[in-house]
Amino acid sequence: MHKEHAEKAHHVEGEQGDEMRILYSVCLLIFAVGVTTTTSASPREQVRAEAEETARLLAKLLEAGRLVIEHNQPLIDDPHRGDKGFTAEVFEQQLREEFRKKTDLDLSTLSRRSSTFTVPPLARELLPALIEASKEVVNDAQLVINQRGISYKNFIPATYGSQAAARFSKRSHVRLKQTALQPRNPKNEPDEYERSVLQWLSGRPNGEAYVSELTDAGQILRVIMPIYYLPECLACHGNPQGEWDISGYPREGANEGDLAGAISVRIPLEAR
Amino acid sequence: MAVFDGHPLLKGCAKCPYTAWPQPRQRTLGLVFTLVSILLLQGCGLIFDAVKLVHPVSANELDAICRRGEIHVGMAVEPFRPFVFPALWTDEGARVTGLDAELVRLLSDALTERCGTQVAPQLHLIRFRDLFLLLNEGRLDFFVSAVARGTPSPARAGIAYSSSYFGEGGLTGISRRPEILEMIQVRLRHGGSGSGASALKGLAIAVQDGTDAYWYAQAFLQPGRLIVCDSLPAAFEYGESDGIAPLDIILGAQPVLDFVVKTTHRDWRSLHDEQGHPLMFTQADYAVVMAEESYSLRWLINDTIFKLRTSGRLDSMRRRWLEESYAYPRRASTEGLSFDVRQMPAHYAQGTCRESSSR
Numbered sequence: 339m340h341k342e343h344a345e346k347a348h349h350v351e352g353e354q355g356d357e358m359r360i361l362y363s364v365c366l367l368i369f370a371v372g373v374t375t376t377t378s379a380s381p382r383e384q385v386r387a388e389a390e391e392t393a394r395l396l397a398k399l400l401e402a403g404r405l406v407i408e409h410n411q412p413l414i415d416d417p418h419r420g421d422k423g424f425t426a427e428v429f430e431q432q433l434r435e436e437f438r439k440k441t442d443l444d445l446s447t448l449s450r451r452s453s454t455f456t457v458p459p460l461a462r463e464l465l466p467a468l469i470e471a472s473k474e475v476v477n478d479a480q481l482v483i484n485q486r487g488i489s490y491k492n493f494i495p496a497t498y499g500s501q502a503a504a505r506f507s508k509r510s511h512v513r514l515k516q517t518a519l520q521p522r523n524p525k526n527e528p529d530e531y532e533r534s535v536l537q538w539l540s541g542r543p544n545g546e547a548y549v550s551e552l553t554d555a556g557q558i559l560r561v562i563m564p565i566y567y568l569p570e571c572l573a574c575h576g577n578p579q580g581e582w583d584i585s586g587y588p589r590e591g592a593n594e595g596d597l598a599g600a601i602s603v604r605i606p607l608e609a610r
Numbered sequence: 611m612a613v614f615d616g617h618p619l620l621k622g623c624a625k626c627p628y629t630a631w632p633q634p635r636q637r638t639l640g641l642v643f644t645l646v647s648i649l650l651l652q653g654c655g656l657i658f659d660a661v662k663l664v665h666p667v668s669a670n671e672l673d674a675i676c677r678r679g680e681i682h683v684g685m686a687v688e689p690f691r692p693f694v695f696p697a698l699w700t701d702e703g704a705r706v707t708g709l710d711a712e713l714v715r716l717l718s719d720a721l722t723e724r725c726g727t728q729v730a731p732q733l734h735l736i737r738f739r740d741l742f743l744l745l746n747e748g749r750l751d752f753f754v755s756a757v758a759r760g761t762p763s764p765a766r767a768g769i770a771y772s773s774s775y776f777g778e779g780g781l782t783g784i785s786r787r788p789e790i791l792e793m794i795q796v797r798l799r800h801g802g803s804g805s806g807a808s809a810l811k812g813l814a815i816a817v818q819d820g821t822d823a824y825w826y827a828q829a830f831l832q833p834g835r836l837i838v839c840d841s842l843p844a845a846f847e848y849g850e851s852d853g854i855a856p857l858d859i860i861l862g863a864q865p866v867l868d869f870v871v872k873t874t875h876r877d878w879r880s881l882h883d884e885q886g887h888p889l890m891f892t893q894a895d896y897a898v899v900m901a902e903e904s905y906s907l908r909w910l911i912n913d914t915i916f917k918l919r920t921s922g923r924l925d926s927m928r929r930r931w932l933e934e935s936y937a938y939p940r941r942a943s944t945e946g947l948s949f950d951v952r953q954m955p956a957h958y959a960q961g962t963c964r965e966s967s968s969r
Contacts, residue, residue: 420960479699479704481704481735482699483699485696485697485960486843487843487846487847487960488689488843490939491698491699492699492700492939492942496701497700497701501701501702501703523701523943526701582937585939585940585943586938586939586941587940
């Protein structure tokens with residue numbers, strides 16, 4: 339894997355780092371556009387392009403789900419209401435809307451061939467699977483969410499994301515995961531590759547860029563999409579550092595915009 | 611055969627030999643056959659009994675648990691902190707934690723050792739009052755939820771208790787109204803010893819349905835109003851609402867109420883006697899509850915509790931859950947028990963309170 343690391347944009351160190359990151363972001367944009375237009379790319383490049391766009395959309399969808407949970411956190415934690423009405427169907431509706439805001443892509447048109455944005459066939463197959471896994475999580479959590487008299491229920495973006503990603507990964511050849519350099523959930527511990535990318539990302543200004551790379555002699559596509567702390571996150575992850583938050587974990591002492599972690603996608607290219 | 615001729619319903623069946631009325635000889639044979647069958651059946655029973663005496667290998671409830679590889683455990687969906695905390699969502703899914711959950715895990719470990727194969731706890735989170743019902747229906751192997759041993763109640767017929775795993779139970783009361791706390795102090799001063807129950811006379815008292823507090827209130831108290839609630843959170847909600855008839859006291863398990871007023875409902879105060887000790891209405895030990903005929907299981911649970919006590923584990927569990935400072939969501943994530951959420955949709959609500967009509 340280290341051999342392939344030499345090709346990575348994020349391995350450029352020093353003053354060239356930021357320039358390269360910007361260049362990398364531009365390249366990704368061109369690449370994404372290329373997916374929609376290219377007809378002359380080699381089959382191998384097409385497979386990679388399709389996989390990369392699929393990985394990007396999956397990460398965006400999981401991120402959108404996390405945001406929906408975050409927006410509904412006051413409702414979920416309302417101790418005075420029993421049935422919150424935050425059903426899997428309500429969640430799905432909001433998820434589709436949040437995803438549309440992030441990607442300009444309407445998930446309801448996925449099945450139509452005449453979509454203006456060409457969504458790769460792999461994504462057409464996997465995005466609905468992730469929606470289903472996410473809905474299952476919200477559905478199973480109804481018992482917890484609808485408890486009356488209990489405020490904090492630990493149904494938060496992170497716990498939703500862990501479960502949705504795990505359920506999705508069990509049913510597909512694609513592995514989806516939340517990770518961080520110092521995760522609260524040991525199961526989200528980064529592997530060697532994820533750690534190296536997270537270390538590269540930390541300390542750099544946040545943005546929309548993500549890292550994409552072929553590993554394992556070109557057999558595996560890895561995509562790492564960073565997540566940054568929003569103001570709402572800081573109640574648990576902010577200051578004072580080390581003091582317990584409501585869930586019993588020591589606060590990280592983070593500030594708004596700091597790197598919180600990443601959504602990691604791993605797609606074997608030969609499995610298709 | 612001619613007797614059936616003309617009968618509209620049986621006409622078509624007259625050709626069928628089995629529908630024809632038997633001849634006298636056949637009737638006699640049938641009678642003899644029936645009598646012999648009855649005698650044989652009785653004989654079979656005796657044979658079965660004899661076999662059981664000679665070769666007592668018939669399956670008991672422990673063998674059944676070992677074969678299943680799982681044990682069906684009931685736990686109250688209403689929280690009894692710190693014995694049973696509310697269900698939480700964790701990275702691993704929905705989880706329940708608490709002292710009782712830790713005990714369930716230890717009992718499952720003991721069963722695993724006894725069976726020689728993994729015995730996993732299958733947790734059923736259901737309303738407290740339904741635990742007894744489901745146990746009697748044979749749908750649970752046992753249940754735990756800060757249940758006091760030997761509480762006299764018609765709803766508890768046919769059940770048995772293990773030996774005690776927690777010895778500092780008993781009933782006490784809490785109030786958020788200073789004038790009520792003061793009034794009870796005055797009554798205790800003037801009432802002398804043994805006047806705990808009479809100190810509550812005429813007050814508005816809330817209890818959780820089916821619990822020891824409920825049965826104690828039915829047996830001893832003369833409240834002005836007895837308010838029966840589906841859960842402790844429902845009692846708090848009732849007591850904290852701005853109704854025209856305020857609630858004076860919540861009566862319940864002392865370790866539970868003591869924990870709650872220290873953690874989540876700090877504006878409530880425990881009742882105390884003249885010496886400043888918690889005002890106790892009963893003494894109680896908590897135990898695991900199972901069917902009366904689950905003799906083998908009871909032996910195993912009693913033995914496990916004995917070992918936990920002598921090893922100091924029960925003491926450390928008590929300290930860990932009742933004295934240490936901790937956040938239960940983290941413990942739920944790391945050591946909580948899972949449960950099948952699809953089976954519990956009807957049980958999640960904390961419920962409401964209503965005035966008992968018998969008072």
